[in-house]
Amino acid sequence: MKEGEMENGGRKKGWNFRPSAELAAPTQITIRGILGTLMSNLDGGDERPRIQLGHGDPSSFPCFRTSPIAEDAVISAVRSAKYNCYSPSVGLLPARRAIAEYLSHDLPYELSPEDVFVTVGCIQAIEVTMAVLAHPGANILLPTPGFPIYEARAAFAGVEARHFDLLPDRNWEVDLDAVKALADENTVAMVIINPGNPCGNVFSYQHLAKIAETAKKLGILVIADEVYDHLTFGSNPFVPMGTFGSVVPVLTLGSISKRWAVPGWRLGWLVATDPHGVLKETKIINAISTYLNASADPATFVQGAIPEILGKTGDDFFKKTTSMLRQTADICYDRIKEIDCVTCPYKPEGSMFVMVKLNLSHLEDIYDDVDFCSKLAKEESVILLPGCAVGLKNWLRITFAIDATSLEDGLGRLKSFCQRHMKKQLKDEKRRIKEKQI
Structure with missing residues (x-):
């Protein structure tokens, strides 16, 4: 059969579709x-x-096993029949308020519900962040070793990933000299994971302050992956990167997955810890809302349980x-x-x-x-x-x-x-x- 000729019901030989090269x-x-x-x-x-x-x-x-408070909160939310509806794309207001209050306990300023976006686990928060920061030529600085989803989502969004080392002989601190050498006028952000996956490290207050100052000088924001917040048992207590939000704008990513041992509940958040409103002024906040309007939401009944889970789980x-x-x-x-x-x-x-x-x-x-x-x-x-x-x-x-x-x-x-x-x-x-x- 010659090219362009038809066969069996008028269909051309072969098919026109093929998978994405990245996903194949x-x-x-x-x-x-x-x-x-x-x-x-x-x-x-x-x-x-x-x-x-x-x-x-x-x-x-x-x-x-997770806390009985968390289990009872989900059961109560389901039985209430109040959470069978669609959720607003940014999340239910009571859930956003509860997350803002939970995170504010560790910060020198108060977050508002408007700072909080509820996501399908931390993975969606990563996806949203990479998509929002994407523009032609943009690059992002990622830690090595790190969490490979950042690199994958950056590739899908068309953002170049550049890698800086964590230094094993210095308890896996960020190589800030490498960060400075990697950054250029197209660098948009750097990622830190604290407490550390995969290294088990916890950054000190002093090192986080240096990270904030470095990011400020480079004109980039910090993406702070804090999924393991408060899961610390060494000499350094957990200090949220948002503590330095007055120095550099921070997007904080978190979830209930690890601290409550419920990764399958898929409830996370993306939060602007940015008291000066830089992210709002630069339209990053608007872009996050726009992206979520075309994206999936976490299960509504889990969102409905969040105020009880965050507010009443005991020490x-x-x-x-x-x-x-x-x-x-x-x-x-x-x-x-x-x-x-x-x-x-x-x-x-x-x-x-x-x-x-x-x-x-x-x-x-x-x-x-x-x-x-x-x-x-x-x-x-x-x-x-x-x-x-x-x-x-x-x-x-x-x-x-x-x-x-x-x-x-x-x-x-x-x-x-x-x-x-x-x-x-x-x-x-x-x-x-x-x-x-x-």
Whole structure:
């Protein structure tokens, strides 16, 4: 058949549609893509329980069940029959007011409901932010390691991503010299994640102040991802970036997903912590509203429950959560020190993760972090996240938001795996040292 000729019912040969090039590409570099592949590598014949140390879903473990206040609030909202309707695109007013009050407790000024936009989890807040800041030639500064959704959403919006390092030898502080070197007249914002995913760090007040001053000099805003707010258990307390809103405009992104252990409820927020009104003056606030008018809303009954969830959850619930995380972070750090092929530069002080460096020179038949995690899954039924998924090749992200017994078991299996794959000369050297000690 010649080009242009018709076949079967008058249809041209072939089809006119094709997928987006970005979405048709392999998704293995995403966290979900990599974890899905690793799960498929599990040995079905291993009778031991599978241990998930790769994802950030505390609700998978019974010890991290959400508060009864939150459960009752959702049930009450559903039974009230007041929340079966559509929501305003920016969110229900009582929910916006409750979020403003919740965040204002930690700020030197009061937020208003007009500063708050309710989103479908923090992921939608990221999506909105990238879309609103997009213009021809725009670029955004992202941390390495970081959360890869920022890079993906920037690509979809046509915003160039430029990466600055977090410094492991300085407890994962931002390399501010790199930020200054990367920025130009088309840079629109920089992202910080505090408490840190994937590093488990918590920025000090002094370091946050330096970030704010740097952003001010560059004329850019700060996107503050604070999904893990108040999940801290080290020397640095949580300080919101919005504290420095009078220095530089800040878009604060958050949710109830982690602190309340309900990521599946998909309730987040995008908040202008900007007392001087710079974001309103530059039409960023209008753009956010416009975008949300053409976007999905969080479930209305969850929004209806938010005033009760934020306003009435007691300190005992939060203290229990941070106490468990402190315990499991200690276990994680101490057990990692016993494993020769991995190194942890700093003890985690917040969030639910720690980054550890692979010493590949100590191992046989292990090529990189993905190969390590694939073989670990197959041989030990333990899932870790390869560092390449968060931008740091030949590192590993380990979650400690898990019950202590399972964590001990998982890290014990990790140690056995490393010992089994250790190079022979290192095994011999360790044996000689042990014999001398005896």
